[in-house]
Amino acid sequence: MSQSVCGRFAPTPSGRMHAGNVLCALLAWLSARSQGGRMVLRIEDLDPLRCPPENAALLEDDLHWLGLDWDEGGSAGGPHAPYYQSQCTDFYEAALQKLRNKGLLYPCFCSRAQLHVASAPHLSDGQVIYNGRCRGLTAEQIRRLSQQRPAALRLRVPPETIRFTDGCTGTYAENLAEACGDFLVRRSDGIFAYQLAVVVDDARMEVTEVVRGRDLLASTPRQLYLYRLLGCRPPRYCHIPLLLAPDGRRLSKRDHDLDLGRLRQTLPDARPLIGALAFLCGLQPAPEPVCAQDLLPHFRWSAVRKTSIRIPQAWYQVPPNRWAVRTEELYAENPAL
Structure with missing residues (x-):
């Protein structure tokens, strides 16, 4: 695939990213990178009262920790600046x-x-x-x-x-x-x-591919x-399944559902989180720790689940570094997997 492929991650910095936001960033990055394309980071801070600048800086730090890089955008700028909607x-x-x-x-x-x-x-x-x-x-x-x-x-x-x-x-x-x-x-x-x-x-x-939530x-x-x-050419769209809390509601920044602030306090690195999300969305058979780069050779949209994904209760009860050893419980609580 040529370098003409361009994906993007366009978060709203109204709070700390939760696991659903991370899944969207991961799949957007995997799709673009697996096609040899570039990535853009756009900060969707249309309402500045809800999106203070420090949240955007924290978001970039979280993406670096996750191992999800980008070619232009955010505080680094680039040829299509500005990258902040405000x-x-x-x-x-x-x-x-x-x-x-x-x-x-x-x-x-x-x-x-x-x-x-x-x-x-x-x-x-x-x-x-x-x-x-x-x-x-x-x-x-x-x-x-x-x-x-x-x-x-x-x-x-x-x-x-x-x-x-x-x-x-x-x-x-x-x-x-x-x-x-x-x-x-x-x-x-x-x-x-x-x-x-x-x-x-x-x-x-010049975004050619938009990956975002089913909502x-x-x-x-x-x-x-x-x-x-x-008079503009539209991109290709990929709307991914939503991550739901154990009670079936959508994850919320306001409720601090599996937000990265808490997860990073208990994880040595991002691999347990990346591996668990890859497992839940269908990209690997078990929630074994893995980095985003390792998923690239096997990424395909046909493997990604089409329906909403309910997070196992176990993820709310044990530290993230133990998720990988709870495979049997994960399957038991997610029979559709």
Whole structure:
């Protein structure tokens, strides 16, 4: 494979990475490196209040400890700088102008309460299916409402079904109008929406492959629509299974679920963690300690599990350096393995 392959890891530094974030970083790195490609580290700190700079520095230290390197991005910079979304306002504004010139943007004055009263939550991410409440406002209505509260910006979507083939999960299709409705590209507080920012950044950084969690699968049709409108070529997507706590909930930074701060206190190096994650996602037959580099010759997407992965209770009860000797318990608690 040529050097044209470009993967990326794009974490939000709102807290310490947990095991699910590590799995995403590992699979993104393995996929790109196994194809002879390069890696980009992008810091998705769109909301600076939730993402202090010290978190980004700690994240880089954790990646070095894990043995997951990158070719450009983060504090090292590179040819596609800036790599911190908080510094990319001009790029996002330029994209908004392109959409505005197409007549596809309109101000939205709906409050969160109004949105949730108007429509049921979106099944995948808790967002609402927007009903177009502000889509037909007159100039006078916009002027009056602007005096009461700042407006968000929404993008008009067609009643079109967008399909794509995911490298991990297979074919996925979604009708934009039915699944999400007109979606936000800039919030009322001026912060740019994830959907717009991630498309602009992946395009300008020449990313060809995006590896991320299954929870973001439903956002991909919206992003493919934006790629088309902005005249950019979309990357290949691979949405990986989510790691779940023993009780079935998603891992959370807020709850400090298997976060690297705690894990690094009990581990001599990253190999037990890398080996355990490789075992759970299907890349090796037992949770034996291994470094990321050792997994490269055997990496293939067909081996990666397609369904969510429940972490064994044992991982919450014994030190990580003992995970490898609990193989029988791991199989017992994960019969699907």
